[in-house]
Amino acid sequence: MLADDQELLRTGFRMVLEAQPDIDIVAEAGDGVQAIEEAARTPVDVILMDVRMPRLDGVEATRRICAGPDAPKVLILTTFDLDEYAFAALKAGAAGFLLKDVPPLELVAAIRAVHSGDAVVAPTTTRRMLDSFARVLPSAAGPAEPPELARLTDREREVLLLVAQGLSNSEIAARLTLSEATVKTHVGRILTKLNLRDRVQAVVLAYETGLVRAGG
Structure with missing residues (x-):
């Protein structure tokens, strides 16, 4: 599932992912509330979740989704400057995070890795993120x-x-x-x-x- 309030971005991700034989887009959401509703009624394995969305942000949406039984894996989408909400989302149960400008091949690999049970956190990005959250x-x-x-x-x-x-x-x-x-x-x-x-x-x-x- 793609959860992002930018329709153009969702369209771009859809084009990349639907070209893969083993990945299907089963739902989309434009805000956190809709993401929770879609996750409740649609069988989904992985959610690409934006952090900043209207009505309900991606952190709280992730927390509520991951609290349920047989919850899907959540990959957080964050901007290059690594806003502090991304760290909160990891604490809320996300399986990792990606930058919004992630190269297509890395995006596909990350989704497959999370689906198989691995976490996706780029080492260099982890170091930058944790340094920036010292406070x-x-x-x-x-x-x-x-x-x-x-x-x-x-x-x-x-x-x-x-x-x-x-x-x-x-x-x-x-x-x-x-x-x-x-x-x-x-x-x-x-x-x-x-x-x-x-x-x-x-x-x-x-x-x-x-x-x-x-x-x-």
Whole structure:
């Protein structure tokens, strides 16, 4: 489903996506309220959700949609300057975010990745986003480290720190001299132990608890 108040943008995305044999556009929405209504009555796997829309913004729409059973995956569409609502949407349950000027091939790949259960957060974009949100992240007097983190091994904690810094599995493998498959296994164990849905939630947790700090 395409949820964006700009009809021209929805038309552009539709043209790109309908050219793919494995992707169908089953619904469109021009605001957050309509997105929730369409998601409730139309079986949909992935939603491309704009952040700033009339009546109800994409953050609240994402929160309400993701709170339901068997919720579709939500990919947030944000502008290049990474407005703060994108971070809030990740906390609300979005599986990742894309820039509105994302190249067509990357858009298609992101949709397929999210559909398969992966999170889509470009490492360099993650770093820029988290740096820009230093003011909304915890201060030195933030919440205590959750006890769940004590369940992690030293290696898992090390991997989590690198995930939180925006590194991909291949970059983490190179940094720690591990195979990419081993890193993927570590990430899976981290998500299980911390009861997290995906690496997006892992990034949010690491910054909210002060395990890693923006700009640091």
